[in-house]
Structures are given as structure tokens and as C-alpha cells.
Amino acid sequence: KPSLWDSPTWVPPTDDGLMWMGENAYPFHEIATPAPRGHRVTSDGFGGKVLMAVLSEAVAKTGIDVHIDTGALRLVVDGDRVVGVVARHFQQTVTYRARRGVVLTTGGFADNAEMLAQHAPQLVGLGVNSDGGDDGRGIVIAQAVGAAVKHMSAGQVGISLVPGMMVRGMIVNDVGQRFINEDVYPGLVGQAALFKHNLRVWVILDEQAYEEVPVDERWGVQPHFVAETLAELEREIGMPEGALESTVGEYNRFAERGEDPYFHKSARWLRPLRPPFAAIDVRRGMAPPEYGDGGTSGGGAEVFTIGGLRTSVDGHVLDLDGELIPGLFAAGRATSGLHSWGYISGTSLGDGTYFGRRAGGAAARQ
Amino acid sequence: KPSLWDSPTWVPPTDDGLMWMGENAYPFHEIATPAPRGHRVTSDGFGGKVLMAVLSEAVAKTGIDVHIDTGALRLVVDGDRVVGVVARHFQQTVTYRARRGVVLTTGGFADNAEMLAQHAPQLVGLGVNSDGGDDGRGIVIAQAVGAAVKHMSAGQVGISLVPGMMVRGMIVNDVGQRFINEDVYPGLVGQAALFKHNLRVWVILDEQAYEEVPVDERWGVQPHFVAETLAELEREIGMPEGALESTVGEYNRFAERGEDPYFHKSARWLRPLRPPFAAIDVRRGMAPPEYGDGGTSGGGAEVFTIGGLRTSVDGHVLDLDGELIPGLFAAGRATSGLHSWGYISGTSLGDGTYFGRRAGGAAARQ
Numbered sequence: 001k002p003s004l005w006d007s008p009t010w011v012p013p014t015d016d017g018l019m020w021m022g023e024n025a026y027p028f029h030e031i032a033t034p035a036p037r038g039h040r041v042t043s044d045g046f047g048g049k050v051l052m053a054v055l056s057e058a059v060a061k062t063g064i065d066v067h068i069d070t071g072a073l074r075l076v077v078d079g080d081r082v083v084g085v086v087a088r089h090f091q092q093t094v095t096y097r098a099r100r101g102v103v104l105t106t107g108g109f110a111d112n113a114e115m116l117a118q119h120a121p122q123l124v125g126l127g128v129n130s131d132g133g134d135d136g137r138g139i140v141i142a143q144a145v146g147a148a149v150k151h152m153s154a155g156q157v158g159i160s161l162v163p164g165m166m167v168r169g170m171i172v173n174d175v176g177q178r179f180i181n182e183d184v185y186p187g188l189v190g191q192a193a194l195f196k197h198n199l200r201v202w203v204i205l206d207e208q209a210y211e212e213v214p215v216d217e218r219w220g221v222q223p224h225f226v227a228e229t230l231a232e233l234e235r236e237i238g239m240p241e242g243a244l245e246s247t248v249g250e251y252n253r254f255a256e257r258g259e260d261p262y263f264h265k266s267a268r269w270l271r272p273l274r275p276p277f278a279a280i281d282v283r284r285g286m287a288p289p290e291y292g293d294g295g296t297s298g299g300g301a302e303v304f305t306i307g308g309l310r311t312s313v314d315g316h317v318l319d320l321d322g323e324l325i326p327g328l329f330a331a332g333r334a335t336s337g338l339h340s341w342g343y344i345s346g347t348s349l350g351d352g353t354y355f356g357r358r359a360g361g362a363a364a365r366q
Numbered sequence: 367k368p369s370l371w372d373s374p375t376w377v378p379p380t381d382d383g384l385m386w387m388g389e390n391a392y393p394f395h396e397i398a399t400p401a402p403r404g405h406r407v408t409s410d411g412f413g414g415k416v417l418m419a420v421l422s423e424a425v426a427k428t429g430i431d432v433h434i435d436t437g438a439l440r441l442v443v444d445g446d447r448v449v450g451v452v453a454r455h456f457q458q459t460v461t462y463r464a465r466r467g468v469v470l471t472t473g474g475f476a477d478n479a480e481m482l483a484q485h486a487p488q489l490v491g492l493g494v495n496s497d498g499g500d501d502g503r504g505i506v507i508a509q510a511v512g513a514a515v516k517h518m519s520a521g522q523v524g525i526s527l528v529p530g531m532m533v534r535g536m537i538v539n540d541v542g543q544r545f546i547n548e549d550v551y552p553g554l555v556g557q558a559a560l561f562k563h564n565l566r567v568w569v570i571l572d573e574q575a576y577e578e579v580p581v582d583e584r585w586g587v588q589p590h591f592v593a594e595t596l597a598e599l600e601r602e603i604g605m606p607e608g609a610l611e612s613t614v615g616e617y618n619r620f621a622e623r624g625e626d627p628y629f630h631k632s633a634r635w636l637r638p639l640r641p642p643f644a645a646i647d648v649r650r651g652m653a654p655p656e657y658g659d660g661g662t663s664g665g666g667a668e669v670f671t672i673g674g675l676r677t678s679v680d681g682h683v684l685d686l687d688g689e690l691i692p693g694l695f696a697a698g699r700a701t702s703g704l705h706s707w708g709y710i711s712g713t714s715l716g717d718g719t720y721f722g723r724r725a726g727g728a729a730a731r732q
Binding site: 143242320 | 686
């Protein structure tokens, strides 16, 4: 649907098909002419279920055998070639002969705490965006037959804040310093907040900024601290005396002129902040409507892993010397795919669908 | 030699055997009672050559065969067991049968730009602390027989600054924000500067701070910008108007009281900075005396990799499921070793010697 939702948010509350995910923000708007884009299939709220319904229906029509509740344990190799899979179906060990190839689309490893500790320790202990099955097994069984991985420390960080509040105020670390332009894609804010500031971050805003965000976009978030002065707010949060006064003072001084020489937030979102002030502790989470009654994302962020198997653009898995492993393909979050650090929302759909189709096609042509 | 060099530096210009590497700084002095420690063998200046001379002499006395100019290409496996190495000696391929085991002590992968891009891309393009042979081949040939790696994105960052200048002033990012206590181990400053601020960092100090650093500890570093006012210094560097005025103002206000509530630098190093001011662009490098005439470390930092093979405390290399690989051992920077993120200088000697000895002993007992 070609209508534009023109305000920072994770997912529009409408069925608008286009939005900005920070493409119209610094530094990206200086590198290319920004265009709004689709983040999801046309849908009210989150679109994942619609997409899966369409894909499942297409699979059902083809008559393909689907074996559910069956997890791959290891690959079977004949010489240099991958020719099958040994899997577990409840108590039963099952073996599959792959005449053309095995395509691994097993997801990342965000649900595997040991793999996280080895490769992406900053993601340990946070909420996870997955169906619970991102155990990394597909990556490991491919490595066991010689596959290479890359970018294993990269992660997407869905930070628990309402972008519309942040963009109208500011986000600061635990000594009151801003660290990014608040109108950029909020996942990049999350990556900066986690990897650079250990998620000890607060959204600082004033009453007008809070009131401007429609109730249905607030996702249950209310200020955790409110104060008539910044000095009082600093004390409540436990920041150094003068930290917010200094940061907000500088911010306001330039906002009067519609400028942000520190982080280049767009003039559209620049306005001096006035008392009363409020602070939101990002680690206390929020309640996205898709989570249903009482569902909250606590801890400050929900994450998934970006690193994974090295592949060619046809989905061939590459070995440690960069050569194709005959008979082995992969797509989606089991691969390192398009992104690494700097992930932006929605592009895993591209890694899954576009490169998944290419991987399936390449396997079928074997 | 049990005498203490009691001032921040990379390597003392004396032969004092003890120094602080940030152990007496926040947050470490709050976690444990700090003690000074050795960073190197007793020596004037850098101690690496002394250590290598002692080790080489010990090897010569044993009558062990040493094959130089010979690089391992791959491991030879018999069943599950590593039983040898295929190597290249100039034009010649040579094969070694290992009766007890192969011990990989091949160093990290800082000299391999492709491996850096896959695993630790922020280290690409910087200077490298190595003998030029840290090509990662030992890690890759072990992976090819099933070895696991961890912490591959971690790196040590020998930032190109004089700790004695930084500690008497401050280090700031490109919008004039401090980001760490300047009396901590300078490698941690380097890691924060590279991984969080892309090495766009400046040392800000005043005339007194510069003059207090003895000439033989300045390593050729002179201020790149000097100014009577912070406003002028901001303009010269290209920082936002008011950025340094705000940061130095806050710093001075608390320094008067001997406090640093932002980053907890020790009162010993807190003093309000007064005009004239100076700024040093860290990316312009310095000239450590060990480099000889004209040798400079440019680009802002010299790095090496910390990630590598997973091993047991006996130096057994572990496979992807955490099981020992029979006949395969490793130590030193080919392994992930003691450290990961948060590396501190000198401890690679421990990874090399202590765990190298354990790995050799374990192989000999096979």
C-alpha cells in the first residue's frame, strides 16, 4: 500500500505500506537521496503473521513434504559433498538423503547462551526476538563440515523505547551525554546504546513532547522520573550534578536556531525542552500491542544475531578458504547475509525471501 | 626488579620492574585491593628482545630441531586424531609426523586483512603489533579439522598517545565529550576510543600538563592545535561551538574539589585546566623510542587480535561441541586465551609462556 506513515515509530498503528526507518536522517540523507520504504507486508500492526500465512499456503499448494518437530543434528558427507541430514523427531533419529542439496534456514543463535558468550557476549541476558528455536545448530553443523562464518559478534538491538518520544526529546547515557541523532533508525540507537553504553540510557523529554505522542503509540510507557528542574531530575536518576543541565542547555541553545551541530538531528524535531521535565529508564521496558495484554519487553532490548555462515549470492555455503561446499546451501539468519553491524529492520525478510529463493533455486539446479 | 615506576606510561624509560597498568584506577580499585605488577622482564625500555633471547637460548640448549622459514599449510588427520602437519619451506612442501601432538603457537590474525574484515572489521587498516606473520593460518587449519573459535571480534588497541599527557588533561571524542577516566590502563582507553568513537579522539591539555611530562617520555608528541581560549580551540579542531567550553567547564568545576563524578579519575590527576590550551590529534601518531629514528605509529593505533581457538587449560584445542581434538594443542594469540574484550598489556606473555608450557607438557604426556 503506497501511503506514507511519516513519523518515527517501530511499526505504524495503521496499514500504511511506507515509512522512514531513518533513511531521511543524518548521515544517510547526505549519502543518498532518501526514499521511504516498506518495512513489512501491508497489515494492521506487525506483518509477520500475514507473511507466514502467505508462504505456508504457497508451500501447501506445491505438495512439498513438510516434516515439523524435526531438528537437524548433523550433516552427512560423501567425499566432499553434503548428501543428507541426520535429525531428531522426538525420540526417533531420522535420516534424510538429499539428492540435490541441503538448504539450511535454521535462524540465528540468539537462543543459545553458550554461543552468545563465545561470539556476541554483549547480547547475553537480554530479551530475544525469535520463536525460541534460534539455537544456532544449523550454523554449527555446517561449521563441522568446514563452513566459514563471519560477523558473529553483530546483533540487532530492538531497544525498548518509543521512537516518537525519543525524537521529540533526547536519549542520553548514564552521565547525561547524548550520543546519536534521535531521528535515526531506532535499531541503530539500540546498537549504540548497547554496544557503547551498556544500555544504561535514558530518554529525556518535556511535557509537550510526551503529550504530542498519541496514546496508541505510547506502548504503555510513562515517565519514571518527573521534575520541575534538571538539577532535581539528575538527583532522581543518580547522574552527576550538572550533567543534564549542561547537555540540555547546549541542546536548547542550538535548538532555538533549529540546529544540532553535535549529532545533526533534523530541524523538524528540534525544539528547546522546557519544564516540567521527565526521564524514562529504557531498561524498564514497554508493552508493544502485538504482545497482548500484559506482555512487556523488559531488560532494555530484544535482540537477535546477525552473524552466521558465509555464502555466495546463490546461497552456496563457503568453506574456510572461500570455496563452495558442494551440496550445502543456506539463507536467512543462519547466514551473515546482507548486514553485519548497522542492521536495519525488515531486511532479514530480504535475507530470508530473496536469498532463500536463490538458494532453493541453486539447490534445485544441482 | 622490585622497584616501582609510579606514573602512567606504556613502558617506563627505566628498568623498574613494577608499574601500574590501571589497576589503581576506577572501577578496578573498588573491586579488589590494587597491587602494582610487572609488565615486562627487567630491561631498559621494551623487554621483548630480552625475553626472546632467554627463550631461544633455552631451546638451543635442549638440542630441539628448529625448522625456520617453514609455514604450516594444513593438519594431517588419522581418524579423529591430528598426526602431522603439511608445511611449505620456500618452494618445497614438507610433511611432519607428530608422534604425540601438534602445538599451534602461530599468533593471531592481525596481518590477515580478509580475516579481519570477517571477524574484527574495526581493526582493518590500522597499524599492527606483530612480526608480520600473524596471518591466522594456524587458526584456520585447526578450524578445518573441527576446532571452535571464540571472541574473534576482540582486539587490543595500542592507542597512539602519551599516557602522561592524557592523565594530566583529558581525552574527548569529536564532539568534545569525555568518555573514560584517563588514569585507567591506556589500552582500555584505546579500546573505548576505537570501538566506541572510531578513533576520532583528541587529548586536551594545558601548558602545565604538557610541561610536566619529561621530554624522554613525550615520544615526539607535540600539540597540533594551541589556543588562548577553548572557543578558539573548538574552531581549530572543528568541534561544535561550546563543546569544549562545556566539557572543560564541568571538569574544572569538579576538579577544584578533587572530584570527577563523571568518570572517577583519581584526585591525584585532577586539576583545573587553564589557558593556554592545546589539543593533540591521536590519529597523527607518535614515535616510540624502540622504533628507532623516524619510526612512527600513525593512524591512531596499533592493534592485534585477541580471539582465536578454544582450548582447555591444558592447551587441548576444543571442537564445536566442546570436546578435545586428540593430538591438537595451541597456546598464545592463536587461542582466545585469558582475555577477550578488556585486554591488558603483558598478559599475552602469560598466554604464551604459562599456557604454552602447559600445552607442551600435555602434548609430551600423550
